[in-house]
Amino acid sequence: MNYSVLKNNQRVQFASIPVIAYESFIETISxxxxxxxxxxVNFFGFPSDNKVKxxxxxxxxxxxxxxxxxxxVETGSSLPSATAxxxxxxxxxxxxxxxxxxxxxxxxxLKPVRxxxxxxxxxxxxxxxxxxxxxxxxxxxxxxxxxxxxIIEPGHFRFLCxxxxxxxxxxxxxxxxxxxxxxxxxxxxxNERVTLxxxxxxxxxxxxxxxxxxxxxxxxxYTPTPDLKFNRTLALEHERIAIHTGxxxxxxxxxxxxxxxxxxxxxxxxxxxxxxxxxxxxxxxSLIRPGKTNFPFTKELAKEWFKTFEDYDPxxxxxxxxxxxxxxxxxxxxxxxxxxxxxxxNIGMVGMAARASGLxxxxxxxxxxxxxxxxxxxxxxxxxxxxxxxxxxRMEEIIESMDYMVDLINHMPDPxxxxxxxxxxxxDSFVVSLVEGWRGEICHTAITDDKGDLxxxxxxxxxxxxxxALALAVRNNxxxxxxxxxxxxxxxxxxxxx
Amino acid sequence: MFEDFKIxxxxxxxYIPDLTTVEVPGIFRGRPVITNENVDENLLIDMCPxxxxxxxxxxxxxxxxxxxxxxxxxxPSKIQFTKDYKxxxxxxxxxxxxxxxxxxxxxxxxxIRKEIKKIFGGSLKLRQVSAAGDNSCELELNAxxxxxxxxGRFGIEFVASPRHADGIVITGxxxxxxxxxxxxxxxxTPAPKIIILAGTDAISGGIFAGSKAxxxxxxxxxxxxxxxxxxxxxPLTFINGVLSLLGKGKK
Ligand code: SF4
Numbered sequence: 001m002n003y004s005v006l007k008n009n010q011r012v013q014f015a016s017i018p019v020i021a022y023e024s025f026i027e028t029i030s031x032x033x034x035x036x037x038x039x040x041v042n043f044f045g046f047p048s049d050n051k052v053k054x055x056x057x058x059x060x061x062x063x064x065x066x067x068x069x070x071x072x073v074e075t076g077s078s079l080p081s082a083t084a085x086x087x088x089x090x091x092x093x094x095x096x097x098x099x100x101x102x103x104x105x106x107x108x109x110l111k112p113v114r115x116x117x118x119x120x121x122x123x124x125x126x127x128x129x130x131x132x133x134x135x136x137x138x139x140x141x142x143x144x145x146x147x148x149x150x151i152i153e154p155g156h157f158r159f160l161c162x163x164x165x166x167x168x169x170x171x172x173x174x175x176x177x178x179x180x181x182x183x184x185x186x187x188x189x190x191n192e193r194v195t196l197x198x199x200x201x202x203x204x205x206x207x208x209x210x211x212x213x214x215x216x217x218x219x220x221x222y223t224p225t226p227d228l229k230f231n232r233t234l235a236l237e238h239e240r241i242a243i244h245t246g247x248x249x250x251x252x253x254x255x256x257x258x259x260x261x262x263x264x265x266x267x268x269x270x271x272x273x274x275x276x277x278x279x280x281x282x283x284x285x286s287l288i289r290p291g292k293t294n295f296p297f298t299k300e301l302a303k304e305w306f307k308t309f310e311d312y313d314p315x316x317x318x319x320x321x322x323x324x325x326x327x328x329x330x331x332x333x334x335x336x337x338x339x340x341x342x343x344x345x346n347i348g349m350v351g352m353a354a355r356a357s358g359l360x361x362x363x364x365x366x367x368x369x370x371x372x373x374x375x376x377x378x379x380x381x382x383x384x385x386x387x388x389x390x391x392x393x394r395m396e397e398i399i400e401s402m403d404y405m406v407d408l409i410n411h412m413p414d415p416x417x418x419x420x421x422x423x424x425x426x427x428d429s430f431v432v433s434l435v436e437g438w439r440g441e442i443c444h445t446a447i448t449d450d451k452g453d454l455x456x457x458x459x460x461x462x463x464x465x466x467x468x469a470l471a472l473a474v475r476n477n478x479x480x481x482x483x484x485x486x487x488x489x490x491x492x493x494x495x496x497x498x
Numbered sequence: 499m500f501e502d503f504k505i506x507x508x509x510x511x512x513y514i515p516d517l518t519t520v521e522v523p524g525i526f527r528g529r530p531v532i533t534n535e536n537v538d539e540n541l542l543i544d545m546c547p548x549x550x551x552x553x554x555x556x557x558x559x560x561x562x563x564x565x566x567x568x569x570x571x572x573x574p575s576k577i578q579f580t581k582d583y584k585x586x587x588x589x590x591x592x593x594x595x596x597x598x599x600x601x602x603x604x605x606x607x608x609x610i611r612k613e614i615k616k617i618f619g620g621s622l623k624l625r626q627v628s629a630a631g632d633n634s635c636e637l638e639l640n641a642x643x644x645x646x647x648x649x650g651r652f653g654i655e656f657v658a659s660p661r662h663a664d665g666i667v668i669t670g671x672x673x674x675x676x677x678x679x680x681x682x683x684x685x686x687t688p689a690p691k692i693i694i695l696a697g698t699d700a701i702s703g704g705i706f707a708g709s710k711a712x713x714x715x716x717x718x719x720x721x722x723x724x725x726x727x728x729x730x731x732x733p734l735t736f737i738n739g740v741l742s743l744l745g746k747g748k749k
Binding site: 115116117118126127146147149150151152153154174175176177178179180182183187189191192194195196199200201202203205246259262263265266269273274276277278279280281282283285286294314315318319322492493494497 | 501502504505506508509512522523524525526527544545546547548564565566567568571579626627628629630631632633634635636637638639640641644645646656658659670671673674675676678679683699704705706709710711712729730732
C-alpha cells in the first residue's frame with residue numbers, strides 16, 4: 001500500500017504512514033485527484049534527518065476518509081511538481097518551495113506565499129514581490145493595499161486592467177504572518193496552545209479552536225463527553241449565523257444599499273451578544289477547551305437562545321425577502337465574479353464558495369465530527385457561482401443553521417457531572433482534524449515525537465484554497481465590482497498568513 | 499417604498515442612548531478585582547496563557563491578559579472579573595490591577611497632551627491599521643460605527659486615508675511584514691496626531707509576544723496616547739477610552 005487510510009480525528013502511529021519514493025509519491029497523489037470526489041486537504045514539508053519530509057493528505061468525500069502518504073527529499077533539490085498534473089497542488093508546492101528551497105522544475109507560478117520568518121531565501125522580501133506585468137501602452141496597473149480603505153486586514157492586490165476591465169489580478173499576502181505554527185511547538189502549555197488556536201482567525205474562533213480541540217483530544221486518546229461535543233457543534237453553527245449575518249450587512253454596504261447594511265448589521269448584534277451571554281466574549285474566545293468547558297450550555301441558555309431567535313427570525317426573513325427581490329441589488333450581484341464548477345474543482349476550492357459554484361465540499365456532510373452525524377445535514381448548493389450565489393447561500397445557510405440549532409437544543413444532552421481528566425499526547429502519533437467553519441474546511445494536522453511532544457503543527461484555513469478563486473473570479477469584470485467580489489468570498493488574511 | 503418603511507418600523511430603536519453608563523448584557527470580563535487571600539501563587543501564574551499574572555502582590559496586567567477567565571475559575575475567591583468595561587488608560591502601568599485595588603482604571607488627565615482636547619475634542623478622525631490583527635478587534639472597531647453604538651454621534655469616525663486622519667489605531671501584535679506599511683501610514687498622517695493601541699495583541703503582543711515573526715520597534719519610537727485592553731476590545735471599552743482621552747468621558 002502506498003498510503004494510509006484514516007478517519008477525521010483518528011490517531012495513527014506516525015511510523016505507520018508509508019514513506020515512498022518521490023516519483024511514486026507524485027503519481028499516487030495526482031492519481032487520487034483524478035477522482036473528482038477527492039481533494040487535497042493538506043500537503044506540507046518539515047525537516048527530518050537532514051532531509052525534507054513531505055506529507056500529503058487527500059480526503060475522499062465519498063468514503064469519508066483521508067489518504068495519507070509521505071516521501072523524503074533533499075533540501076534545495078530540483079524536482080518535478082505535482083502541480084503539473086493537478087493545479088490544486090499549486091499553493092502547497094509554492095509553500096514547500098518557499099520554506100525549503102525545493103525547486104519545482106515545471107511549476108508554472110513558483111512565487112512566495114507568505115514570507116515567513118523561516119523562509120529559505122532571506123533575500124526575498126515582502127516589499128520586492130515579483131508581480132506579473134505586461135508591457136503595453138493600452139494596459140495599466142492598479143495597486144491596492146496592503147492597507148485598505150476600511151477597517152480590515154492587510155493584503156496587496158495588483159490589477160492589470162484594460163480600461164475599466166480587469167485582465168488579471170495578483171494577490172500578494174503575508175503581511176499578517178505571526179509565526180503561529182512554530183509557536184505551537186515552542187509553547188508547551190495546553191492553555192497557551194488553545195489560546196493560539198483561538199487567535200488564528202478572530203472571525204473563526206469556534207472553527208479553529210474546535211479543530212485544535214478535537215485534534216488534541218485524539219492525540220491524547222481522550223473521549224469527550226456528549227455535552228462537550230454538543231457545545232462545539234452548537235457554537236460552530238452559531239458562529240456561522242453570526243458571521244454570515246455580518247457579511248450580508250457588508251455586501252449591502254458595498255452595493256450602497258443602506259437599509260440592508262443597517263438592518264443586517266444590527267441583526268448581527270444580538271447573535272454575537274448571545275456568545276457574550278454564553279461565555280463572556282462576543283466572538284466566543286474562551287468557550288471551547290480540550291477535555292472541559294468553563295461554560296456549560298444550560299437550560300437557561302437554551303431559553304435565551306430561543307428568545308433571541310424569535311426576535312431575529314422575522315426581521316431577518318423580511319429583510320432577506322426585500323434584498324433578494326430588489327432589482328437594483330440583483331443587478332449588481334448576478335453574473336458578477338463567476339467561478340464555474342469546473343474551475344472550482346480544478347483549483348480545489350472548498351467551503352461555502354465551492355458550494356455556491358455547485359461543488360459539494362462540506363466536512364459536515366463528508367467527514368462528520370461531533371454532532372454532525374446526528375443532525376442529518378443536507379448541504380445548500382447553488383449553481384451559478386457568481387456573487388449572487390455566494391451571498392444567497394449565506395442567507396440559506398443561516399436559515400438552515402437556525403433549524404439545526406433548534407433541533408440540537410431540543411435534544412440537548414445533560415451536562416456531564418465531571419469531565420474525565422486528560423493525559424498527555426501519545427508519542428509517535430499523527431492526527432488530521434477537519435472542521436467545516438463558516439468559510440469552509442479547516443484542517444489542522446499534528447505529529448508527536450517519541451516523547452509525546454509536538455513535533456509539527458500544521459494549519460490550513462479554507463482561505464488558503466480560495467484566494468486563487470477570487471483572483472480568477474474577477475477576470476473580465478469591471479474593477480469597480482472588485483469590492484463586492486472580494487466581500488462575497490470573505491476570505492481571511494491572518495488565517496492564510498498564520 | 500412602503501415595504502422599506504415597514505422594515506424600518508420593525509427595527510424599533512436600536513441605538514444605545516448612553517454609551518457611558520449602559521450595562522453589557524450577560525457575562526463580561528472587564529476590570530478584575532483581586533483579594534488579599536492566600537493562594538498557591540505558582541499554580542496561579544502557571545495557568546495564565548500570556549504571563550499576565552505576577553506576584554508580590556498578585557496583580558493582573560490588562561495589557562497582557564486575554565480575558566480567558568481561567569484564573570478566576572480556578573481561584574474564584576481570589577480573582578473576580580467585574581462588568582466594568584472602562585479599562586483604558588494613557589499610562590501603561592495603570593493597566594496593572596493589584597490585589598486590594600478597588601479603584602477604577604483611569605486616564606491620567608495631567609499626562610494627556612493639551613492639544614488633543616483642544617484640536618480633536620469636537621471631531622476625531624482615525625485611520626485603523628491592522629498589523630497582523632486577527633480580525634476580531636477589527637470587527638469590534640467596525641461595530642463602534644454601527645447603528646447600536648454609533649460613535650459618529652461624538653464626531654469620532656474611521657476614515658479611509660491616513661491623510662484625512664488625526665491619528666492611527668493599531669490592532670495586532672505588529673508583524674515584521676507590516677512594520678514598513680505601518681510606518682508609511684503613520685508618516686502620511688498629518689501632525690499633530692495620536693496613536694491608540696487597541697487590544698491585547700497590540701499592547702503587549704499577547705499570545706504572540708516573543709514570536710520571531712514580529713517587529714514591534716515602531717512602538718519604541720513614539721509616545722502612545724491610549725491603551726485599550728481586550729481580546730478583542732469591546733466597542734464600549736474603545737468608545738469610553740477615546741471619550742476620556744478627549745476629555746468627554748464621565749466616570
Ligand atoms: S483571565 Fe487573564 S490573567 Fe486570568 S488566566 Fe486568563 S489571561 Fe491570565
